[in-house]
Amino acid sequence: MKTIIWKLYGQLINVMSSLIRIGTCCLSCVIVTSCNNPIPDEEITLTSKKYVLNEFGQITSTNFSAEDFEPPKNCKECHPNHYQEWSESMHAYAMEDPIFFSGWEQAQHDYPETGERFCVQCHSPVAFLTGEDLSDYSTSEELLESDLPEQIKAGISCDICHSITSLSQTVHTDNNLAAVADYHLYPGEGIKIGSIQNPESNEHHESEYNPIFTRSELCLPCHDMTIRGVEAEITFTEWSRIPGLAMSGELSCQDCHMKQKNDGTHDHHFTGVDINLSYPMEESPLYNKIEELLQSAVYIKFGYYNFALPDSISKGETLTIPVAVSSLTAHAIPSGTSFSREAWLELVIRNDQGNILYQSGVIEDNSEPLDLSDVDLLLFTTQLMGENEESVNSIINAYSIINNSLPAFSDRYHQYNYDVVNDYNFLIVKVRMRFRSFKPYILNGHPDLLSNLPVFEMESICDTIYFKQ
């Protein structure tokens, strides 16, 4: 019954919004006989609460209140597994991460009028939609100990997704960094929306099915962003640029990052490659999931085209090692904040005594930077460039980008050459693809976090080359 009432209410809202449009725009059109700026017609088909932003990305009017959104703990009693998974996720950590606070502080310093909203638009959508100014909080501790509503502290909480009524578009950020995220949410009406067809309502909330919950577009507006036209964080676009995926919608974000579990529900860890570095890595609840995801992301092998690793070699010859890296991933590697991440090939040649004869991409510990002067190093990352073509580490100052990532489902062929100067029984060649979610220098201001930085092994191969008798 409540569902029917809600639907009728939705229809009423639709009719009212149409009439309001007639009143605000189109009565004048009757007089001037044309209307060159019709309101997008999405608004009349699906209900969502409205908000208006000014040129600085600040709320000037809104139908949202913090109370519209349930504190996540309210969901815990009936959905303990979902709650536990979410609480271990980076979505829950969005307003706790010290690295975020560092970047946010810089944004507010460099862009006093817009920087606070720019980051908050995705890290705390409730604060963004309600217009709650968080500029007084410079650390996660201050924020978490404040009297702010729990929903604001909770980052990307349950209702942010489960009140989505229709799809959003990419965030295109202008030069002044003004927030522009376009959300279509309908919280606070006792209705939770999700991917289960014919869901049953319960004493706590009505339940609605919406097929958009299986689509990649659901991850907009936040997982696709340009700034000054720079393709800064465009994970969704990377996916949509593959014709087969754009046409079919298959291999959606949810397929890999919210896998269906044996009980039919979806994993709400939203596993990606980011990790809470306040834990020692072995204690991190996400570590194994990230490792599993990364190990399914690429395939490497010796050889490509007509080039193959030789079976045997002699002293005085050059050992040519062709390596092919094939992406099995529906977006670039790395993606998202690709400028802070790096994936690379490590190659080590040992002799029959186990001594290292040649190496590339080897680091002694996880916080050691890669040797970028190594001409053989195969590195997948991006680099943001500033206004004067200098390297920058934050998208807020990005005016261009050097993209050396591995695009979705692409191959990269790389060749190493080693001059064999001595005789051995055999050589062992081992190649690993490795990944870390932060370049170490980005964590320079956070030595405690740097010490927990994991390096993942995505894939490894090994072969033996014997010496000719």
Place this chain on the structure above:
Amino acid sequence: MLNRFSYLFVVIMISCGVINFDNSRVKYITLHGIDVSDDGERVFVSDRGDGKLHIFNANDGSRIQSIKLSDNAMAAGIKYANDKMFITYQALDQVGIIDLNTNNIDIIDINYLPISCISYTSIMDCNMVTGCEWMDMGSMSHCMNSVDVCLGLDEEQCISVDGCDWTMNMCMEYGGMMDMGNNTPHFIVIDTMNHYWFVTTITSGFVGRYSLYTNELIDKIEVGDSPALMVLNEYDKKLYVSRMMPMAGMMTGAISTIIQEIDYTDSNHMVLSKQFELSSPAPHGLAINLDGSEIYTTSNTADWIWKINPSSSDIIGFVMDEMIGNTHDIETQRLKPIQCLSVGDSLLFVTCSAGLWYDPLSGEQDTIPGQVQLWNTHTMSLIDTLQFTWKAKPWHIVQAPVKDLIYLTLAGDNLYLGSSGIVCLSYENNNLEIVWTAH
């Protein structure tokens, strides 16, 4: 009084775009399927991005009307017949049939798979179904698939167990990763001579045949391997099916080199009559010549074009990308051909999505212009090429029924609003020229 008020209300609504008969500012998101009315006056285009059917004036590209289908439909393949428009709603597992005179939409549910366990709501019903078991979770109790026998198996064990598939270095239930819908209807063709319409379902791997009179399902045939586009030989009652592009073996089905021939002579049962195996992967684009003696297909990943003689099963291939000159088995992914269209005695149009290209040897990214290639099918030589920007991404293509014109959709790039659109091309004297565009 009431009628006068209603009239005023409608005028206001129309003038302001509420009913959307205007031709004012509309940005297309991802234009996908395309077809033309029998009289050649109207061009129909589906917008996958915002769930609309747009109707254009075929003479000048002005937009006549936009019909809202559903934000969530992911409208894809469309086909016109008898003043009706057939549209696949990919995300909803439906086909919408719009009466263009009334704008009424009939919905046909596409459900070719057995009912899933989760639809059983009682313990008794659930436990009576093989493969389902009741999960007792208090208020969250539900019916689910029986324990996943695939999980934990190594690769060798995995491929030997029915229903298991080695994917992403782990053993999974076949199709278990796909969760966007059970069927994913994609493309429609209509046999107006024999009064059938057909639809492919990417995820479940079927071709369905329906009565054009009643829209009732007559028959379905499992073809597997992500079926995509189709062409018809109405005289011989043969249907040819191409494949959706598999991405690194991750999409449903692993084999991706076949074009299938379905014989639908029997009015109740379709039969898989032939398979043509190519030497290139991902044969997606598909066309048939006037007398049905030649089938053309393009490899989306290898940039090769293939000519198939369905009678003799002879297959010959040609490289599309002369600059690269790759062999048929090398997946260059530069031109990314999407659809073919055979016109007249010897012309073949091929749309190429192109876009960003990654050089695997240097690791550098380049931009390849989206383009339409015009081929001579007798000599299999390239006659002309018309290039767009790399953001344009030409996808589907259709021939005008009464003029030497073709129409095609530009899917556009997600980041560049206005890059999606529709183009009318002429091919007089075998020269491709733009007649009009609409963005």
